[in-house]
Every structure is written in structure tokens, then in C-alpha cells.
Amino acid sequence: MTAAVRTDTRRAPALLGVDGLTVRFRLPSGTVHAVTDLSLALHPGELLAVVGESGCGKSVLAHALLGLLPRNATVTGRAHLHPPGGRPVDLVDAGERHLARHVRGRVVGLVPQSPATALTPVRSGRRLLEETLRAHGHARRAAPAAADRIAAAVGLDPGDLDRYPHELSGGTAQRLATALALAPDPPLLLADEPTTGLDRPLVDHTLDLLRRRCDSGAAVLLITHDLAAARRVADTVAVMYASRIVEHRPTAALFDAPAHPYTAGLLDALPDRAFTPVPGHPPMLTDLPDGCAFAPRCPHASDACRTPPRLVPDGPGRVACHHRLTPGAPG
Ligand SMILES: Nc1ncnc2c1ncn2[C@@H]1O[C@H](COP(=O)(O)OP(=O)(O)OP(=O)(O)O)[C@@H](O)[C@H]1O
Numbered sequence: 001m002t003a004a005v006r007t008d009t010r011r012a013p014a015l016l017g018v019d020g021l022t023v024r025f026r027l028p029s030g031t032v033h034a035v036t037d038l039s040l041a042l043h044p045g046e047l048l049a050v051v052g053e054s055g056c057g058k059s060v061l062a063h064a065l066l067g068l069l070p071r072n073a074t075v076t077g078r079a080h081l082h083p084p085g086g087r088p089v090d091l092v093d094a095g096e097r098h099l100a101r102h103v104r105g106r107v108v109g110l111v112p113q114s115p116a117t118a119l120t121p122v123r124s125g126r127r128l129l130e131e132t133l134r135a136h137g138h139a140r141r142a143a144p145a146a147a148d149r150i151a152a153a154v155g156l157d158p159g160d161l162d163r164y165p166h167e168l169s170g171g172t173a174q175r176l177a178t179a180l181a182l183a184p185d186p187p188l189l190l191a192d193e194p195t196t197g198l199d200r201p202l203v204d205h206t207l208d209l210l211r212r213r214c215d216s217g218a219a220v221l222l223i224t225h226d227l228a229a230a231r232r233v234a235d236t237v238a239v240m241y242a243s244r245i246v247e248h249r250p251t252a253a254l255f256d257a258p259a260h261p262y263t264a265g266l267l268d269a270l271p272d273r274a275f276t277p278v279p280g281h282p283p284m285l286t287d288l289p290d291g292c293a294f295a296p297r298c299p300h301a302s303d304a305c306r307t308p309p310r311l312v313p314d315g316p317g318r319v320a321c322h323h324r325l326t327p328g329a330p331g
């Protein structure tokens, strides 16, 4: 079914076209290469999962798209957003005023990775949700019923809405953050680890909710550590390593025949596969090697890997590797 959705979405113009997005942080100790030359297109109806080990740049990517990075960040490249019925905007160039008034929440929703710290502490969940709904065009009288409906959709009890964020468990705060992001019905949703702290049935419930939004025309960029989650709902999966996309392809193709040794390593780490972690650790983003950043951990590395591999088309996807795996070959 997702294949059919994918075919349809490719014909529509991209809702988001990211081209060469690069983020650097200046620190007294050096420069953090957080996102490097990242390109992707996201179409209405498409669910893209971004996966990769902790610290590879997933959250920085989401924050860069929303102009939410701190002052020590430099962002270059382009991120064209084509809101349905609205004027296209380059999210990298757009000023804070434009992003705050016309983009954040309304066109691009964010489920933040740490909702407990992102939620305003002095308002109850109900007040936050009703304010969000009213700010996005719901009549005052209709807001309470709409708040209850959205709360129920994310699996919140009405009683949970009457609490303050600091009174909520991590999983409940997570669901409130999801409800707040969904309330304005944004055509693009960036969901950064939206299932953290949830038990398995609620994880699946939340993932299916995101999938249904795509099936009714929205686009979702789902950031997750959870490959099983990506497999359940994503149309395509982008694998990030040390600030770059190293592989991006349709979900079934990625799980059946990964082309990048790092992707193969992530899949081998799954409990229902070899359950063997990728050996070693990711490099420091202040001190990246000149060539392929994965080479020190890669069983296939050779002299060729001293030259950085470019992300190039590979079958139905893209891969950046001098030793790409072919289907059937050992990882
Ligand atoms: N304000 C900042 N100043 C300096 N470095 C930063 C800043 N924010 C993030 N970083 C660095 O950027 C890199 C990417 O961070 P990011 O939060 O995107 O990782 P992530 O892939 O989301 O990891 P996780 O899965 O743990 O959430 C990390 O090395 C992080 O330390």
C-alpha cells in the first residue's frame, strides 16, 4: 500500500526541497559539522524516516528547517517550502518574523524531542491546546470540543489535559506535544522521536496516526532511533552518519537490500536479525576524517575511502559509498 502512495506522491510537486543544507556550530574548541550537504525532497502524502546513531545530526536538521538553532549556528544551502495555496519560501533565508508568523506551527509542525522542556510550564495542557487551536482559526466556542477530539486521537485522557506539563509523565508530555503539533493541521510535520517514553501499543498508535496524516495528504519527516518504527510506516528511509545522508531508498528496498555497509550494520543490530551492534563509535563532529567518515568502522574500507564518497543515485534510491553492497552479497 505504501508503494502506491509513493508512486502517487512522486507526481506531485515537492512540498519541501532541501538542497545542500549545511549546519556548523562554532565552539571555543572548534567547529561542529552537524549537518553536511544534505539534500532531499518530500512530497505531499510521503512519510520519510530519518534514522542514525545518536549525535549524527537528525534534530539539528529539523531545527534548521524551522529557524530554531542557537546563535552559534551557521546555516547554508536551501530548503524550499511550497505551502499548498501559499507563496514558496526558502526556510534558510526567511527571517525570524516570517517563520514565526507564517511557517512554524501553521505550515510546518514540530513534535520536539524533549517535550517536557519545550512545553510552557504555567499553562495546563487544555489551555495550551485550546490556545493553539484558536490561534489557527478555531472559534472560541468550538475549541474545547476540538481539544478533546485531538487529545483522544493521540491517546490522552481528558483528565491529563487539566494538568500542568511538569505534572505529566514523559510519555504523557510526549502525547501532549504531538497533540499540539497536530492541532493546526500542518501540511508538513517534523516529528522528532515522537514515541519516546510510550509503551508498545501507544508507539504503534502514534505511528499509525502519522501514517494516516500522510494518507490524507500531509507530509511527515519522522526522526527515530527505532528502525522497526521506520519499517512500519515510512515510504522512504534516509540513513544519516556523521552529519550526512549516506543512504536513502524506499523502505522495503532498504530493509531487504541495504547498499551502504553502515545501513547493513544498523540492520544487523536489530534483535530479530544478528543482534550485533556496529563495532566502534561514530567520529567526533569537530574532528571528521577527510574521506568517508564511516571507513574506520567499515569492514569493506580500502584506500579508495580516503576520498569522500558522493551521494549518487543507486537503483530506486541514493547511496554514498565506494564499496556499495549488491543484493545477496555479505554485509
Ligand atoms: N548548540 C550547539 N552547539 C554545538 N554543538 C551542537 C549544538 N546543538 C547540537 N550540537 C551537536 O550537533 C550534533 C548533532 O546533534 P543532534 O541533536 O542533531 O543529534 P541527533 O542525531 O538528533 O542525536 P539524538 O539521536 O541523540 O537525538 C551533535 O554532535 C551535537 O552535540
Ligand code: NI
Residues within 6 Å of the ligand: 058, 059, 060, 113, 192
Ligand atoms: Ni535528536
